[in-house]
Amino acid sequence: MSATLAQAALTAPQGFLSPNGVEIAFLLVGIATLGAAVMTVTTRQLVHAALWLVVALGGLAVEYLLLTAEFIAWVQVLIYVGSIVVLLLFGLMLTKAPIGRSPDADSGNRWVALAVAVAAAGTLVWVVVDAFRTSWIDLDGPAQGSTKVSGEILFRHWVLPFEALSVLLLAALVGAIVLSRKSAPDDAPGDAPAAAPRETESR
């Protein structure tokens, strides 16, 4: 990926101290996204946390857009906001979603979680900075993250990781089906026989 980005690199030197409009917008949206993410993990109201997550993921999509990666931005909205958050909300409503504060919505592991999060974020930032140190994107020019470019890069240079990921996801899917079938009627004949197949049907 860095090869293609490097192709688009500008010849003129770039600086952090002369920001243009897009960079300022990027920074502001980034701050809003970070704020929403912090709200997600600190709010005491379960459903509010899920809704703040929508804001954070949407902000991330806007960041992709500002970086001219249009295709990635829409996929981000489609998968994360449209499906995963809906699944989260579905799970919350199905189990326990009180209006107002949940006193038990806190964990004793918060410091360990913070350490893991900081370590993960540090690793990611290090990898990205190390990989794209000298690559620059022309934000004002035509989109370089268009569907065509993304598709070509994905299926020409990164086919193997792509296929490996799809096999991994397939394995996860099969595993989920196996797990949900485990409580078959022959295990517990007292259960309502209709319950097990219904569960797998609606996933």
Added chain:
Amino acid sequence: MNDALDVAVRLVVVFVVFLVLPLVVGQTEHKVMAHMQGRLGPMYAGGFHGWAQLVADGVKFAQKEDIVPAAADRRIFQLAPAVALLPYLLVLVVIPIGPSEGAVGQVVDAGIFFVLAVMGVGVLGSLMAGWASANKFSLLGGLRTAAQLLAYELPMLLAAASVAMAAGTVSLPGILNAFHWWWLPWQIVGALVFFVAGLAELQRPPFDMPVADSEIIFGAYTEYTGLRFALFLLAEYAGIVVLCGLTTVLFLGGWHGPWGADGLGWVWTLLKTAVLAFVVIWLRVSYPRLREDQLQKLAWTTLIPLALAQIALTGIVKVAIS
């Protein structure tokens, strides 16, 4: 300056369309249902078929008191109608109605992904409304909405992917430029899957389990009154316009027509959209509501296999002709 003016004019036009077409569909629904069921309803306001009743209804909604239940989560309760309505406005911006440059609000490179992604966001409004109302019936409605969305999003995506494969692009004007008349029989299964899944996503009958009035009052919208309730209704009709427009663009050739496609392309688009909207209304008065397990079964055992078969067929034909 000229660019800014151009953008402003486009946005205003899209906004006007967004305000007018859903109301037209709503009024058509009243009248079509009235005549199909043989109970005419208000026929005198305004003279011709009681058209002014629409205005009276609007005034009525605006006059009603805006109530927020005491135990509700105020802010989310009040935000939900906007979250339900705005995505459809955004989708309308990218739907091309004619062949020329000026006949689309804004060309988006990955148009199919944009419309499907943004339409999925609209459902969050129903979920927020269902949860924040502090009402058991609303919560049940929200739950059913989520379950329905999870089941029907996949076949919709697969059907759209089939068209994208056929056209070799994911941009909506690009798909229309690549369209030939024989795509109609070729993609007909995908078209049916897309339309049915879209109906389910809009919670229109026969997929109106989430708002089933005889079981759970009005689902997630039970506690809403006045303008906020009107906004939810508007979102439903805007959804019909968007779904019919999208089906037209993706599967029925949009501005292509047997004749006169050069100057009158937009007429073809509107005509096809209107016919589809009529079908949506027709289905409402002629089909009984599907039960929850029938809903899930239809999605997972009928629509998804059909959509996958359509993709396979598209791939085979595509390889054969290239």
